Amino acid sequence: MNNADAWGLDGVLDFFDTERSNTGQVYASEWFFLKDRMREGMRVLDVGCAQGGFASVLAEHLKDFRYTGIDINPAMIERARARHPGHTFQTITEDADWACLGDETFDLVLVLGILHLHEGWRRTIAQAWSHTAGCLLMDLRETEGPTIEDKARSYFRMDFGGKDERYASTTLPYVLINSAEALETVRRLTPGARRTSHYGYLHPASASASVPVDGVMTNVWCVER
Numbered sequence: 419m420n421n422a423d424a425w426g427l428d429g430v431l432d433f434f435d436t437e438r439s440n441t442g443q444v445y446a447s448e449w450f451f452l453k454d455r456m457r458e459g460m461r462v463l464d465v466g467c468a469q470g471g472f473a474s475v476l477a478e479h480l481k482d483f484r485y486t487g488i489d490i491n492p493a494m495i496e497r498a499r500a501r502h503p504g505h506t507f508q509t510i511t512e513d514a515d516w517a518c519l520g521d522e523t524f525d526l527v528l529v530l531g532i533l534h535l536h537e538g539w540r541r542t543i544a545q546a547w548s549h550t551a552g553c554l555l556m557d558l559r560e561t562e563g564p565t566i567e568d569k570a571r572s573y574f575r576m577d578f579g580g581k582d583e584r585y586a587s588t589t590l591p592y593v594l595i596n597s598a599e600a601l602e603t604v605r606r607l608t609p610g611a612r613r614t615s616h617y618g619y620l621h622p623a624s625a626s627a628s629v630p631v632d633g634v635m636t637n638v639w640c641v642e643r
């Protein structure tokens with residue numbers, strides 16, 4: 419099963435009906451940066467938007483903003499459109515350019531909860547940066563050891579919300595980046611950045627992850643033009 423279909427399992431879709439759609443469900447590492455970067459009238463791009471939960475989060479703090487969500491799973495996008503009729507949603511393909519965006523740029527670009535779960539994460543960062551006029555917020559999973567991008571050694575089971583064996587046997591890569599390499603890669607893929615900051619914490623990997631390390635550093639990166 420490809421990544422887009424994995425995100426379209428019924429139980430996974432249902433999970434995002436209720437999760438990650440209010441400020442209380444925003445992780446501390448995300449809120450650390452997001453809380454100071456919301457402005458009336460801002461334009462926001464959410465890459466891997468699922469059902470557009472961050473449109474609801476932003477609406478708790480802003481009266482006026484324009485939100486565009488893109489996602490590789492069409493069923494997520496369908497539910498997002500139904501939940502947020504005033505905003506814009508587009509299905510994209512993982513390996514293609516985001517042609518639906520043209521050359522539009524955004525004050526805030528969110529890439530949360532996806533980079534460690536797909537093979538083309540470097541390309542996603544580069545594309546996200548090309549659409550960033552203000553600030554790019556994204557998260558990586560890091561390790562003090564060598565980078566691991568081999569899905570046979572480090573993977574994520576889609577067993578949340580799962581009803582049967584199909585869910586546990588559907589896996590995505592769980593990409594672990596050496597922290598020094600993460601810094602080098604972020605700097606290389608965001609040319610012209612005025613300031614690069616990160617904030618995160620070391621914790622055990624999620625119960626759905628199978629990883630050959632004891633702790634995983636979850637870092638949110640804030641890259642500003």
Ligand SMILES: C[S@@+](CC[C@H](N)C(=O)[O-])C[C@H]1O[C@@H](n2cnc3c(N)ncnc32)[C@H](O)[C@@H]1O
Pocket residue numbers: 421422425438465466467468469471488489490491494510512529530531532535536542
């Ligand atoms: C873990 S959810 C994250 C949702 C939301 N960003 C959040 O932080 O709550 C992953 C979502 O990203 C989408 N996704 C996965 N890989 C993607 C990619 N390469 N480009 C765009 N969307 C992707 C999935 O279809 C799914 O809806």
